[in-house]
Amino acid sequence: MMERSILLLLSKxxxxxxxxxxxxxxxxxxxxxxxxxxxGRAILCVTLLLFWSLSTEPVRDMLIKPxxxxxxxxxxxxxxxxxxxxxxxxxxxxxxxxEYAGQDYLHSYAMxxxxxxxxxxxxxxxxxxxxxxxxxxxEQDAEGDVMRxxxxxxxxxxxxxxxxxxxxxTWENASxxxxxxxxxxxxxxxxxxxxxxMPRSVACFQAQGLHVIPAPTDYLTKMSAYHVRSYLPSAxxxxxxxxxxxxxxxxxxxRLRYDMS
Numbered sequence: 001m002m003e004r005s006i007l008l009l010l011s012k013x014x015x016x017x018x019x020x021x022x023x024x025x026x027x028x029x030x031x032x033x034x035x036x037x038x039x040g041r042a043i044l045c046v047t048l049l050l051f052w053s054l055s056t057e058p059v060r061d062m063l064i065k066p067x068x069x070x071x072x073x074x075x076x077x078x079x080x081x082x083x084x085x086x087x088x089x090x091x092x093x094x095x096x097x098x099e100y101a102g103q104d105y106l107h108s109y110a111m112x113x114x115x116x117x118x119x120x121x122x123x124x125x126x127x128x129x130x131x132x133x134x135x136x137x138x139e140q141d142a143e144g145d146v147m148r149x150x151x152x153x154x155x156x157x158x159x160x161x162x163x164x165x166x167x168x169x170t171w172e173n174a175s176x177x178x179x180x181x182x183x184x185x186x187x188x189x190x191x192x193x194x195x196x197x198m199p200r201s202v203a204c205f206q207a208q209g210l211h212v213i214p215a216p217t218d219y220l221t222k223m224s225a226y227h228v229r230s231y232l233p234s235a236x237x238x239x240x241x242x243x244x245x246x247x248x249x250x251x252x253x254x255r256l257r258y259d260m261s
Contacts, residue, residue, distance in 0.1 A: 052233055057226060063244035071216060074190065084188040086117055087190070089191075090147060092106075093106065105150075116215065117192045128151055128156065129162045130147035130148050130163045170250070193217070
């Protein structure tokens with residue numbers, strides 16, 4: 001368990017230093033140290049250009065759109081109800097929320113996923129499985145448990161909502177859910193997660209031998225026309241660009257580490 005936690009921490013540190021803003025700050029520092037050299041000044045210019053471009057909506061959409069639209073939106077169809085279930089992936093816990101008397105609650109991404117999972121459960125009558133552990137924070141409630149509590153608050157029957165609360169990444173979501181679902185005789189999953197997270201999620205669940213029906217939600221791509229402000233730096237656009245780059249990096253390393261061919 002300790003080794004697993006250390007590896008998880010190291011992977012998080014590595015991604016934070018490699019991806020924006022960490023990676024760009026490292027480049028700025030490198031350019032500053034070697035400012036007197038032409039290539040040092042070139043690094044500074046390129047880094048500032050990257051800061052600006054990653055903070056704009058068109059560049060954000062260029063990065064995130066291929067992830068979000070790799071799979072179509074979910075459409076109800078006929079399936080074997082006994083062998084099909086809805087699986088919703090954790091997306092972060094709002095730690096000790098003051099407005100909820102200090103209880104752990106769902107973060108925004110997790111809440112959007114859970115809301116859509118509840119919508120699909122009411123529409124299809126299928127069981128729902130929430131999956132997520134306690135990444136790097138053993139003091140907080142497991143994401144799966146927090147999501148299950150939220151789903152019950154949406155009016156779902158307690159006998160049809162289940163939680164897996166040990167997975168700390170997307171691969172573990174899939175591998176641990178496979179064990180649980182196979183015991184229930186489930187081989188097909190309607191997979192609910194954020195649209196930008198869907199390609200990596202589908203690959204992980206398919207690698208476990210499960211038949212996956214993607215049900216993406218919470219799209220970030222701008223659906224309306226761009227305007228002048230779209231080309232100006234925005235903190236939201238920069239954050240979304242970082243999410244997209246994180247997913248591409250995750251896909252690359254998952255293919256190296258796991259059997260996702």
